Amino acid sequence: MSVTVGVVRFPGTNCDLDTLDALAELGARTVLLHSDETSLGSLDAVVIPGGFAHGDYLRTGAIARFSPIMDAVASFASAGGPIVGICNGFQVLTEAGLLPGALRPNAGLSFLCQPQQVVMASVNHVLGHGLSTSEVLHIPINHFEGNYVCDRLTLQRLREKGQVVMRYVGNPNGSLDDIAGICNEMGNVVGLMPHPERATSELLGSTDGCRLLEALLEAAASTRQVIDRRTA
Protein backbone atom coordinates (compact mmCIF):
# COMPACT_ATOMS: atom_id res chain seq x y z
CA MET A 1 0.00 0.00 0.00
CA SER A 2 1.47 3.27 -1.07
CA VAL A 3 1.41 6.10 1.45
CA THR A 4 1.74 9.81 0.87
CA VAL A 5 4.48 11.72 2.67
CA GLY A 6 4.76 15.50 2.74
CA VAL A 7 8.20 17.10 2.93
CA VAL A 8 8.26 20.67 4.23
CA ARG A 9 10.43 23.32 2.58
CA PHE A 10 11.22 26.52 4.45
CA PRO A 11 13.29 29.29 2.86
CA GLY A 12 16.81 27.89 3.41
CA THR A 13 15.89 24.20 3.58
CA ASN A 14 18.32 22.21 1.43
CA CYS A 15 17.69 18.51 2.06
CA ASP A 16 14.12 18.54 0.78
CA LEU A 17 14.81 17.06 -2.67
CA ASP A 18 17.14 14.34 -1.33
CA THR A 19 14.46 13.40 1.17
CA LEU A 20 11.72 13.36 -1.49
CA ASP A 21 13.90 11.17 -3.74
CA ALA A 22 14.77 8.76 -0.96
CA LEU A 23 11.09 8.34 0.02
CA ALA A 24 9.99 7.98 -3.61
CA GLU A 25 12.65 5.29 -4.19
CA LEU A 26 11.05 3.36 -1.35
CA GLY A 27 7.67 3.54 -3.04
CA ALA A 28 6.03 6.47 -1.26
CA ARG A 29 4.00 9.14 -3.00
CA THR A 30 5.62 12.42 -2.09
CA VAL A 31 4.42 15.99 -1.85
CA LEU A 32 6.62 19.04 -1.43
CA LEU A 33 4.95 21.45 1.00
CA HIS A 34 5.95 25.09 1.19
CA SER A 35 6.13 26.57 4.67
CA ASP A 36 3.59 29.27 3.71
CA GLU A 37 0.87 26.69 3.15
CA THR A 38 -1.75 26.45 5.87
CA SER A 39 -2.96 22.90 5.29
CA LEU A 40 -1.24 19.54 4.87
CA GLY A 41 -3.98 18.16 2.68
CA SER A 42 -4.39 14.42 2.82
CA LEU A 43 -1.08 13.04 4.07
CA ASP A 44 0.01 9.94 5.93
CA ALA A 45 3.29 11.35 7.28
CA VAL A 46 5.33 14.55 7.34
CA VAL A 47 9.10 14.99 7.19
CA ILE A 48 10.80 18.24 8.11
CA PRO A 49 14.14 17.91 6.36
CA GLY A 50 17.55 19.42 7.00
CA GLY A 51 18.98 22.73 5.94
CA PHE A 52 19.19 26.24 7.34
CA ALA A 53 15.56 27.38 7.60
CA HIS A 54 15.44 31.19 7.53
CA GLY A 55 19.23 31.23 7.60
CA ASP A 56 19.21 29.82 11.14
CA TYR A 57 19.00 33.48 12.21
CA LEU A 58 18.48 34.13 15.92
CA ARG A 59 18.50 30.40 16.72
CA THR A 60 18.09 27.33 14.57
CA GLY A 61 14.39 26.83 13.93
CA ALA A 62 13.38 29.96 15.87
CA ILE A 63 11.84 31.77 12.89
CA ALA A 64 10.70 28.63 11.04
CA ARG A 65 8.46 27.56 13.90
CA PHE A 66 6.18 30.55 13.24
CA SER A 67 5.63 29.55 9.60
CA PRO A 68 1.95 29.09 8.67
CA ILE A 69 2.45 25.38 8.01
CA MET A 70 3.61 24.71 11.56
CA ASP A 71 0.06 25.06 12.95
CA ALA A 72 -1.04 22.29 10.59
CA VAL A 73 2.00 20.22 11.58
CA ALA A 74 1.12 20.66 15.27
CA SER A 75 -2.49 19.55 14.65
CA PHE A 76 -1.24 16.53 12.67
CA ALA A 77 1.06 15.69 15.60
CA SER A 78 -1.72 15.84 18.18
CA ALA A 79 -3.91 13.66 15.95
CA GLY A 80 -1.16 11.00 16.09
CA GLY A 81 0.19 11.58 12.59
CA PRO A 82 3.79 10.41 12.04
CA ILE A 83 6.26 13.33 11.90
CA VAL A 84 10.02 13.12 11.54
CA GLY A 85 12.39 16.08 11.82
CA ILE A 86 15.85 15.47 10.42
CA CYS A 87 18.73 17.70 11.56
CA ASN A 88 17.36 21.25 11.07
CA GLY A 89 13.91 19.64 11.17
CA PHE A 90 14.73 18.29 14.65
CA GLN A 91 15.74 21.81 15.69
CA VAL A 92 12.46 23.21 14.32
CA LEU A 93 10.45 20.60 16.25
CA THR A 94 12.18 21.48 19.55
CA GLU A 95 11.64 25.21 18.98
CA ALA A 96 7.99 24.50 18.18
CA GLY A 97 7.64 22.63 21.47
CA LEU A 98 6.68 19.38 19.72
CA LEU A 99 9.79 17.77 21.21
CA PRO A 100 11.49 18.66 24.52
CA GLY A 101 14.97 20.17 24.92
CA ALA A 102 17.09 22.19 22.51
CA LEU A 103 20.14 21.87 20.26
CA ARG A 104 23.24 23.93 21.03
CA PRO A 105 26.46 24.43 19.03
CA ASN A 106 28.71 21.36 18.92
CA ALA A 107 31.06 21.12 21.90
CA GLY A 108 34.13 21.29 19.64
CA LEU A 109 32.75 24.32 17.75
CA SER A 110 33.33 22.48 14.47
CA PHE A 111 30.79 21.91 11.75
CA LEU A 112 30.62 18.11 11.60
CA CYS A 113 30.07 16.34 8.30
CA GLN A 114 31.01 12.71 8.64
CA PRO A 115 29.85 9.10 8.66
CA GLN A 116 28.44 8.25 12.07
CA GLN A 117 27.47 5.15 13.96
CA VAL A 118 24.35 5.32 16.07
CA VAL A 119 22.78 2.71 18.28
CA MET A 120 19.01 2.35 18.49
CA ALA A 121 17.87 3.04 22.06
CA SER A 122 14.17 2.34 21.59
CA VAL A 123 11.86 1.13 18.81
CA ASN A 124 8.45 2.22 20.15
CA HIS A 125 8.13 5.11 17.73
CA VAL A 126 7.56 5.82 14.05
CA LEU A 127 11.16 4.95 13.09
CA GLY A 128 11.23 1.70 15.03
CA HIS A 129 9.38 -0.83 12.85
CA GLY A 130 11.69 -3.67 11.78
CA LEU A 131 14.54 -2.44 13.97
CA SER A 132 15.68 -3.69 17.34
CA THR A 133 17.10 -1.97 20.38
CA SER A 134 20.93 -1.99 20.53
CA GLU A 135 21.14 -2.33 16.76
CA VAL A 136 23.94 -0.18 15.30
CA LEU A 137 23.26 1.87 12.15
CA HIS A 138 25.61 3.88 9.94
CA ILE A 139 23.98 7.23 9.17
CA PRO A 140 25.96 10.38 8.38
CA ILE A 141 25.69 13.62 10.35
CA ASN A 142 26.03 17.13 8.96
CA HIS A 143 25.52 19.88 11.52
CA PHE A 144 26.92 22.68 13.65
CA GLU A 145 24.18 22.64 16.27
CA GLY A 146 23.59 19.03 17.24
CA ASN A 147 24.52 19.22 20.89
CA TYR A 148 21.29 18.10 22.55
CA VAL A 149 20.50 19.64 25.95
CA CYS A 150 17.56 19.49 28.32
CA ASP A 151 17.07 19.83 32.07
CA ARG A 152 17.65 16.90 34.38
CA LEU A 153 13.97 16.15 34.94
CA THR A 154 13.32 16.05 31.19
CA LEU A 155 16.26 13.70 30.65
CA GLN A 156 14.99 11.42 33.38
CA ARG A 157 11.55 11.36 31.74
CA LEU A 158 13.02 10.70 28.28
CA ARG A 159 14.92 7.70 29.64
CA GLU A 160 12.07 6.29 31.73
CA LYS A 161 9.50 6.53 28.96
CA GLY A 162 11.78 5.16 26.25
CA GLN A 163 11.84 8.45 24.37
CA VAL A 164 15.55 8.31 23.55
CA VAL A 165 15.39 7.00 19.99
CA MET A 166 19.10 6.66 19.23
CA ARG A 167 22.49 7.47 20.72
CA TYR A 168 25.83 8.25 19.08
CA VAL A 169 28.62 5.71 19.26
CA GLY A 170 31.54 7.95 20.30
CA ASN A 171 29.78 11.23 21.07
CA PRO A 172 30.87 13.66 18.29
CA ASN A 173 29.23 16.87 19.51
CA GLY A 174 28.89 16.86 23.30
CA SER A 175 25.24 15.83 23.21
CA LEU A 176 23.70 15.08 26.61
CA ASP A 177 23.62 11.30 27.26
CA ASP A 178 24.98 10.81 23.69
CA ILE A 179 21.49 11.57 22.39
CA ALA A 180 21.20 11.60 18.59
CA GLY A 181 17.41 11.37 18.38
CA ILE A 182 14.34 11.51 20.61
CA CYS A 183 10.58 11.14 20.29
CA ASN A 184 7.53 12.55 22.05
CA GLU A 185 5.57 10.49 24.58
CA MET A 186 3.20 9.10 21.94
CA GLY A 187 6.16 8.11 19.75
CA ASN A 188 4.61 9.67 16.65
CA VAL A 189 6.97 12.68 16.54
CA VAL A 190 10.67 11.88 16.15
CA GLY A 191 13.64 14.23 15.80
CA LEU A 192 17.12 13.03 14.88
CA MET A 193 20.37 14.73 13.88
CA PRO A 194 21.69 11.99 11.50
CA HIS A 195 20.48 12.11 7.89
CA PRO A 196 18.77 8.84 6.85
CA GLU A 197 18.15 10.23 3.34
CA ARG A 198 21.93 10.31 2.84
CA ALA A 199 22.36 6.63 3.68
CA THR A 200 20.19 5.11 0.98
CA SER A 201 22.71 3.47 -1.35
CA GLU A 202 25.93 1.49 -1.16
CA LEU A 203 27.42 4.26 -3.29
CA LEU A 204 26.79 6.63 -0.41
CA GLY A 205 28.48 4.26 2.03
CA SER A 206 25.40 2.89 3.76
CA THR A 207 21.84 1.82 3.13
CA ASP A 208 20.84 1.95 6.81
CA GLY A 209 18.88 5.14 6.22
CA CYS A 210 16.42 3.11 4.12
CA ARG A 211 15.53 1.05 7.17
CA LEU A 212 14.50 4.14 9.13
CA LEU A 213 12.55 5.59 6.19
CA GLU A 214 10.88 2.22 5.54
CA ALA A 215 9.88 2.16 9.21
CA LEU A 216 8.32 5.60 8.73
CA LEU A 217 6.35 4.41 5.70
CA GLU A 218 5.17 1.40 7.67
CA ALA A 219 4.06 3.68 10.53
CA ALA A 220 2.32 5.95 8.04
CA ALA A 221 0.43 3.00 6.54
CA SER A 222 -0.73 1.67 9.89
CA THR A 223 -1.71 5.13 11.16
CA ARG A 224 -3.80 5.60 8.04
CA GLN A 225 -5.56 2.29 8.63
CA VAL A 226 -6.46 3.41 12.14
CA ILE A 227 -7.75 6.75 10.87
CA ASP A 228 -9.64 5.07 7.99
CA ARG A 229 -11.25 2.66 10.42
CA ARG A 230 -12.25 5.53 12.69
CA THR A 231 -13.84 7.48 9.87
CA ALA A 232 -15.37 4.43 8.10
Add this chain to the structure above:
Amino acid sequence: MSRWDVLVEVSPRAEIADPAGTTIERALAALGFAGVGEVRVGKAIRMEVSAADAAEARSVTEQMCDRLLANPVIEDTRIELCAVAQEPIAPEPAAPEPSR
Protein backbone atom coordinates in the same frame (compact mmCIF):
# COMPACT_ATOMS: atom_id res chain seq x y z
CA MET B 1 3.73 57.56 23.31
CA SER B 2 7.44 57.84 23.74
CA ARG B 3 10.29 55.94 22.19
CA TRP B 4 12.69 53.67 24.03
CA ASP B 5 16.08 52.35 23.11
CA VAL B 6 15.90 48.72 24.13
CA LEU B 7 18.81 46.37 24.57
CA VAL B 8 18.06 42.68 25.02
CA GLU B 9 21.01 40.60 26.12
CA VAL B 10 20.55 36.88 25.47
CA SER B 11 23.04 34.56 27.13
CA PRO B 12 23.32 30.82 27.65
CA ARG B 13 21.88 29.77 31.01
CA ALA B 14 24.39 29.14 33.77
CA GLU B 15 24.04 25.35 33.65
CA ILE B 16 24.40 25.20 29.85
CA ALA B 17 27.88 24.54 28.47
CA ASP B 18 29.14 27.44 26.37
CA PRO B 19 31.99 26.19 24.18
CA ALA B 20 32.54 29.62 22.59
CA GLY B 21 32.92 31.23 26.03
CA THR B 22 35.34 28.52 27.14
CA THR B 23 37.44 28.96 24.00
CA ILE B 24 37.63 32.74 24.44
CA GLU B 25 38.56 32.30 28.09
CA ARG B 26 41.47 30.06 27.08
CA ALA B 27 42.57 32.51 24.37
CA LEU B 28 42.54 35.41 26.84
CA ALA B 29 44.66 33.41 29.27
CA ALA B 30 47.07 32.57 26.45
CA LEU B 31 47.42 36.31 25.73
CA GLY B 32 48.42 36.91 29.33
CA PHE B 33 45.14 38.25 30.70
CA ALA B 34 45.26 36.58 34.08
CA GLY B 35 42.28 36.34 36.39
CA VAL B 36 39.58 36.16 33.70
CA GLY B 37 36.80 33.67 34.32
CA GLU B 38 33.15 32.87 33.63
CA VAL B 39 33.33 34.07 30.00
CA ARG B 40 29.93 33.62 28.36
CA VAL B 41 29.03 34.42 24.78
CA GLY B 42 25.52 35.54 23.96
CA LYS B 43 23.92 38.03 21.67
CA ALA B 44 22.79 41.62 21.95
CA ILE B 45 19.59 42.70 20.20
CA ARG B 46 18.99 46.45 19.97
CA MET B 47 15.76 48.05 18.88
CA GLU B 48 13.53 51.06 19.32
CA VAL B 49 10.15 50.47 20.90
CA SER B 50 7.24 52.91 21.11
CA ALA B 51 5.30 52.65 24.36
CA ALA B 52 3.30 54.80 26.77
CA ASP B 53 5.88 54.44 29.51
CA ALA B 54 8.88 52.43 30.67
CA ALA B 55 6.73 49.72 32.27
CA GLU B 56 4.86 49.09 29.03
CA ALA B 57 8.08 49.11 26.99
CA ARG B 58 9.54 46.52 29.36
CA SER B 59 6.46 44.33 29.36
CA VAL B 60 6.27 44.32 25.55
CA THR B 61 9.97 43.45 25.36
CA GLU B 62 9.49 40.62 27.86
CA GLN B 63 6.76 39.19 25.63
CA MET B 64 9.14 39.37 22.65
CA CYS B 65 11.74 37.47 24.68
CA ASP B 66 9.23 34.78 25.67
CA ARG B 67 7.86 34.28 22.18
CA LEU B 68 10.87 34.71 19.92
CA LEU B 69 14.08 36.35 21.09
CA ALA B 70 15.19 33.65 23.53
CA ASN B 71 14.63 29.96 24.13
CA PRO B 72 14.03 29.56 27.88
CA VAL B 73 15.31 25.97 27.75
CA ILE B 74 18.84 27.21 27.11
CA GLU B 75 18.92 31.00 27.41
CA ASP B 76 18.45 33.83 29.91
CA THR B 77 17.63 37.40 28.97
CA ARG B 78 18.34 40.79 30.46
CA ILE B 79 16.56 43.92 29.29
CA GLU B 80 17.88 47.47 29.40
CA LEU B 81 15.69 50.45 28.60
CA CYS B 82 16.71 54.00 27.85
CA ALA B 83 14.35 56.79 26.80
CA VAL B 84 15.17 58.16 23.38
CA ALA B 85 15.97 61.85 23.79
CA GLN B 86 13.33 64.05 22.16
CA GLU B 87 14.79 65.71 19.13
CA PRO B 88 15.42 69.32 20.09
CA ILE B 89 13.66 71.75 17.78
CA ALA B 90 16.45 72.74 15.45
CA PRO B 91 17.01 76.50 15.41
CA GLU B 92 16.73 78.14 12.03
CA PRO B 93 20.14 78.05 10.48
CA ALA B 94 21.67 81.47 10.83
CA ALA B 95 22.12 83.31 7.60
CA PRO B 96 25.78 83.22 6.67
CA GLU B 97 27.57 86.38 7.45
CA PRO B 98 28.13 88.24 4.22
CA SER B 99 31.78 88.10 3.51
CA ARG B 100 33.47 91.39 3.56
